[in-house]
Amino acid sequence: MKTPLSWLKDFVDLEGINLEELAHTLTVAGLEVEEIHYIGLPMPSGLQQTKVSGLSWDPEKLVVAEIREVGPHPNADRLVLCRLFDGEQEHTVLTGAPNLYDYKDKGELKPPLKVAYAKEGAEIYDGHQEGMHKTVLKRTKIRGVDSYSMVCSAKELGISEEHEGIIFLPADAKPGTPLADLLGDAVLTIAITPNIARDANIYGVAREIAALTGRALKPMPTDVQAAGPKIDGAVKIDIKDSELNPRFVLGMLRNVEIKPSPGWVQQRLRLAGMRPINNIVDATNYAMLELGEPLHAFDYDVLVQRAGSKTPTILTRPAKQGETLTTLDGVERKLDDFTVLVCDTAGSLSIGGIMGGLESEVTETTRNVLLEGASWNFINVRKTLVAQRMSSEAAYRFSRGVHPAMAPRGVSRGLELMRQWSGGVVDAGLVDEYPKPAEVVQVAISPADAKRWLGVALSNEQMSKILTTLGFEIKQQGDGLLVTVPDHRLDIETGVVGKADLMEEVARIYGYDNIPATRIADALPPQHGNPPLELEERVKDLLARMGIQEVMTYRLTSPEEEARRLPPETTPDDKPYVKLANVISQERTVLRKSLLASVLEIAERNARQRQRIALFEVGPVFHASEETLPDELQRLVVILGGQQQPADWQAADSAAYDFYAAKGVVAELLASLGLHGLKYEPGEHPSFHPGKCARVLAGERQLAVFGELHPQVQSQYDLGAHTLQAITLNLDVLGELVPERFDSRPVPQYPPVIEDLAIVVDESVPAGKVEAMIAQTGGNLLAGVTLFDVFRGDKIGADKKSLAYQLTYQHAERTLTDDEVAKLRERIIRRITQELGAQLRA
Amino acid sequence: MENLQTIREQALAALNAVQDEAALEQWKVAQLGRNAALTQAMKNLGQLSAEERPLAGKQANEVKLALEAAFDEKRSALEGARLRESLSSEKLDVTLPGHSIALGRLHPITQTLRRVNAIFAQMGFQVYRSRDVETDEYNFLLLNFPPNHPAREMQDSFYVEGGAPDNPTLLRTHTSAGQIHAMREYAAKDPGNPPPIRIVLPGMCYRFEQVSSRSEVQFTQVEGLAVGENITFGDLKGTLTDFAQRFFNANVRTRFRASHFPFTEPSAEMDVECFVCGGSGCSVCKHSGWLEILGSGMVHPNVLRNGGYDPEKYSGFAFGMGPERLTMLRYRIEDIRYFWRNDMRFLEQF
Incomplete structure (x- = not known):
């Protein structure tokens, strides 16, 4: 998840914090910072515990400037020349930015346009090259006009990959101010493992930072200024399966003006990896990124029309097998019976928790907005994602689990942002259908648990302090603590699993580094090898x-x-x-x-x-x-x-x-x-x-x-x-x-008698048979039989072979006599002659 | 008597002039032979008076011994010279290569597995092996991966045709699958009071991944498991740090980071200080000073229970590491595909 530093600062004071150290603190606590992308801020050199990317803006060479007049280029229709003031002097700057065409030949601009100005030698990204490649701005001539500086697009500054025009800065930006002071930021890319789905939002990460650094966390922004009438009667909700859709919340904003969001909002969305669309859509995305509750905005008037000008009813139900819906991405989808649909009386509107349908979307002409925040069974969302091969930012969150308590908070936040950015009026109250309230999870822990799991002595006070900073409610109970899990997380279970879950939270914040390494004191198991x-x-x-x-x-x-x-x-x-x-x-x-x-x-x-x-x-x-x-x-x-x-x-x-x-x-x-x-x-x-x-x-x-x-x-x-x-x-x-063991043979103390024996046998007699017979006949006194030559040839005759053996006679306790050896030899020869037809070779 | 002195001086002077062994033999005949002046002089001793004879005899004998000693000395000098001469002509070119030896080597992964197993064996961990082809139940479900759980996304599996629809057959994605087998086998020995466990589980694992220089469809893994009544996270840190210091070097530092695995809680990844640069930053550690080595954690209560160990009474830790990664880091191997390609030009380096 892309987390802009500036956005985190809305919720936790980061004054004086070293960004690299912060990234490391998050990483060792389980929020792995995969990359820090610098947007103009000074970048570290030397050892980088975290991968870094991006640009550091030179405060001398990248500054705020004002465009005072836009005039034509003498030799090119698609280029313009700007008269620009950088705080010190005026320059003539050439650009092809299409969003300056409207200002061409309008004379002195009142007020002037505030822009990001790059001077000769500034390091920026190359806007004309595919992909992100750094380059240094050099003096050149374009169509006969001297060019040594430029006004920058978002891509050139490394803010996003958009290069469709230059970016405009707030009207109160003072020319000559280093750009980094105004726009400088950094984006932490955090890997969200399934157990920290609650942190897939800015506020969640801020909460972790507050707990890890001991800084105060500002309250969750859920206040809404609702000056309109009560929402009651504007819309009804009907949930058919509360297992799949435990909660559904709607809020209303009337008389909106659809227009682009403020520049800083667009900037934050871009840094977080989303594309600004308009103030209403941007507000749903902004609130989702901030609090983690995905929202969906309907055009209320379309719903009224579909309901035959009656009060619209939003109902949620499992799809019929094979039912179809065309989603926002233009794909007609054939649905399974486990997919949950959001519908009205006229038909289906969107796939619950994943993607809206085309018909009821907010458009340029939308006047009244109905804003949905709901809670969905995450397993079910996953199954649908796999079956439909789709993905979305909303589905990313819902498929990992979002607590039902977040639904009204998200809707309130979304409505308030829309009100601020669109000029509309919010209806008082929400329509909130919550047929299956989430259970309150409570877990009892004590210092004995910390000792048993972690091997470290932690007092109730220490554990209580850690858990409180993460939003848990703590009550003393007997020798230990009764911990109530806050209603923004779904990852803590009850009983012994809950204890393990809480031990992880305690250990993470206490710091794995602070738990002493020990050697196993437990009994050694029986050893039996493999x-x-x-x-x-x-x-x-x-x-x-x-x-x-x-x-x-x-x-x-x-x-x-x-x-x-x-x-x-x-x-x-x-x-x-x-x-x-x-x-x-x-x-x-x-x-x-x-x-x-x-x-x-x-x-x-x-x-x-x-x-x-x-x-x-x-x-x-x-x-x-x-x-x-x-x-x-x-x-x-x-x-x-x-x-x-x-x-x-x-x-x-x-x-x-x-x-x-x-x-x-x-x-x-x-x-x-x-x-x-x-x-x-x-x-x-x-x-x-x-x-x-x-x-x-x-x-x-x-x-x-x-x-x-x-x-x-x-x-x-x-x-x-x-x-x-x-x-x-x-x-x-x-x-x-394979035997487990064998008996070794003693080394003979008495000299062996060694002699050769060459015989001729029929080719059909296997050598193995000859050797086996010699060995068997020789018995204990014949210590070795070694074949040392096999010969075939005219001298021996056709279909015959000569086999030459070295025989080793050996007695364990005395020297063999010639007579004994002779008798043994005689017996061997007799047997192979008689039984194998062997002939002694001269 | 002066005659004897003369004989001696003349003979020694002649010996001085001798240059080779043939001349030495001639000298011996001339000076000590039958016709030599000394021999004659000794023969003539009989003609002397009885008073003169003993002294003259003694003197003659002294001369003879002196000449014989001089002869021996000269002979060994000549022999020494001859040996030196012949040795110097036998000089070899020591820069020519030695003979080729056909050495049989073990595959580098076998070597790494043996080192890992041996270090843990000394800490009382025995090797437990289990099968490559598993059921979903053992590979996922009993390890606390519920169906459709997001954690399953991290491990894409190869499925085998013909498995049960509700419990598919698959190629194990981690050797953790053997944990449940091992725990159940141990627990069965005494279900009321199951014995402690300390095992390592090496084996081949499989993931449905495109082959590249960084990933393979099959890879080895060594899992470790310790279960007992008093096993703590501190023990996990201590055991794995001991391992790292034996496997890498005695002074290497370790770092534990919180992580997530469904079958452990709390979970941790262990990094070791980069042993190539000593932590100062290099291309191997991507300038971070640390290398990721293994994943670990306290065995999840559900996993203990599934293995037949009451999580209220027993605790344990588990860890898993990749021998290919350990081997690649140790020898700076850039491409994981080398291992199963088995090109002799690669294998014979280890």
Whole structure:
């Protein structure tokens, strides 16, 4: 909300207050000042706790001046030359301001026009450039006439973005006065969070400032000079649903003259971000900005006419589903049955609390004004705003809640301003229909509450003082206080919630800074860790230690993107996606089903510029389920490709990642987690090469699938020259398998016997089977079996392979004899010869 | 006897002239070998009288030892010279680069999450995780966001197809959704006397926002929650200041500003003094000297009640922070999109 400093001064004395400090005080108290916009006042330099913008007007170069005569430009019809006095001397100033045309060739102006005058070197905004850009006024020639100074528009001074003519100053402004002394101001832009909706107005902010700075707050301006007859009988009100419309207030102003508002009013409205229209509309806006109660002005005579010259009745009711109304913005709106309409006997007039209709608006010819102030259910206003996709200053406030007590205050204020600015006469009294009075909220608090919530000892007197400055009424009750919530706010509830609400108010004004920081004295909860997370962290550490980089990817993707992980002719699995109902981008329409696809996207992104791809991610995939919420399943994916070691100037190419490199990662990971005795067997998975894919089984449960990606999958990604290996692992299964602990092995004290064993077997015999049989036959005394060579060739014969193992025999308590080793070797050879058809290789 | 002295002087003079190991070997043969003058002189000792023999023998032996010592000294001098020469010819260009190491790194967000979790773990806060896909009830309603409430505007949600009309399914907009799960789980252990809680809730969150250098459709968050019979706003300030001083630096100052979150009352935002400029104003803190770090507050009585904790008896504080923001500030990262793009040129810097 834009809050002009000059307007705040109507209600609280700000003499001697540093603006930056004030902004900071408001900010720490929950009224965040997002920006201070300077209108001519001196701006701070150095550290800026609050963002600043705007112009500082040089008191020498921007002054009040008077235009004494407006004459023609010799070479241009659309320009005029002004004879201007700046307090010291006369100048000839050239301008194209259209609002000076009327004064052209009228001779000496009596009285002269008071204007804002910028001299050479003054810093102003460029009026001719789109947007707000600062510039320094330079001497130039325009159409042959020397120009070194100018008369300014609102935009050039930074007051608003209007540049349709120059601004005129009050007639009593003295030429030569620095402009900043006359018009200097600053606008605080305050972020209004939902809990401080009561402060979305000047008076609300002034109230906060008064409470925070200990200065006096002037009374709310609600007096009205009503010299007219009693309003009774002029209009009736009929509220159909008091839940949706608890209060409706009307006041009357007769014999108005519609004209522009006074200059200072227009200035304030502009600074607050609204556009001046005419005195009546401006008064409704001014009163709303000042007190927070949105108002609506009807042309009374139109209503009388619509009522067939009888007493008009204003009624409010929910719209019929599909009912239409053309609002002030010219849009014909189809309404829902929860929208509340303000109507008369002839039909609908406006959408309650949001926007008026075209027909009954105040126009240039309006003589008598009926002014509405009402109270609306804010949830209902919100629903209508969303359904109608509309917004307005009134709706902004009503959708955050305005207390019903504000309705007559707003109407009175509006009527008084209209009277002052239009010359009309106000009817005595108001027509006030209030079928559902707001409940008076009372909350009991005591110093114990402050101690319990805030951890600070505050006396009843301290709390009472703080709350009183915010308008609460306080009564002593027992050991504590009975607090009555003032009727301008709706945010305080009853009971324990109310206590918390009041503690916030007390803490805010007392100052968060003044509450001492303490360490928790409460009991420490039972400590039990988070085993699944700890396992994930172990897995991440192990993989990083293997030189693999962790990635974190989007969990939102599209089925098209994920389809790339499968060969084109594959029928995708039938597990349904978790689909988004509201999509922000076609790339992100579903939650991912495949972590492999996520990491492959990253491999692709990096492939062209890297000789080595080694990536992993730990994260969830999402499967729609019969239950309300989908299954979220933790997965690990590793992608490997390119050189296993980075090349450098000495070591050129290292071995490339292949199936066995991937298997090494899987095996090392699982062994390091204490998992042994897992089964590796050929696997089937559409994303993998059918001959280069394995799965890892723990008993019957599949823990992981890994291998080389299917060439058709690889070709769907731009991978450069890389051939990728992938590992997918189910972390939920892993979590159930990883043992909490394991037994370590003692380091042998006696020397081992190490010997090689080379055999030839049929190609169809898996190496894993050979090794398992050797290990099993060797038993406890065979401490290690390591395959160190695989060889195929003519010497061995077709469909045969040679496997060479290093066997380590070891006894824990003594040195093995040659005889023992020989017997063991004999047994191993016999068994693999008989059962696997192996032949010993010479 | 003068002969022995002569032999010694001549031999040492010859050794002086020796320049390399071959000449040294020749010298050894010539001076200490079978045909050397000294050897001959020692052989001739037998011809001396029994009175002369012991003295002459002793003298001859002294000469021999002296020559042998001189030989050893010369040999190590020559060896030393040879080593120095060969070392100087083996000089490397130390400015050539070292070998490349394939270091595996953790994602910067994982690193930040670990630091955050570790600091809170030492204060007794344990990690509690909950799901990404939530119901409106857990993400909003039970956290004191009534339907159509203005506070909901601050968090635009992604909704999931097929949820219940009165309780839509959505992607959580904050990890606060886990607060209710955690409180209910703890309270269920002893509903009459629920145990105290001290947890952090890290996780991925989602908002319906256009992606830009400042905002993402998904982001991580760490929520914290402490509930007990004596938890105060002062404890909130103390705990979070302790955190800031561990996470940033031991002397960093913190500032608490009143704010608004529907699930806390009173609410506060914590700023820390800019650790780039030390509070004197720079582009990182936009010349304010302060950086916004987290939102926090005392748990709203309605939220406590919804979690199974009687707000008349229990109180608590909660806070939430963004690991991306913490990481961006710490390393002056200008674009939040780097995190999920995973370009190796970015990742390998951490």
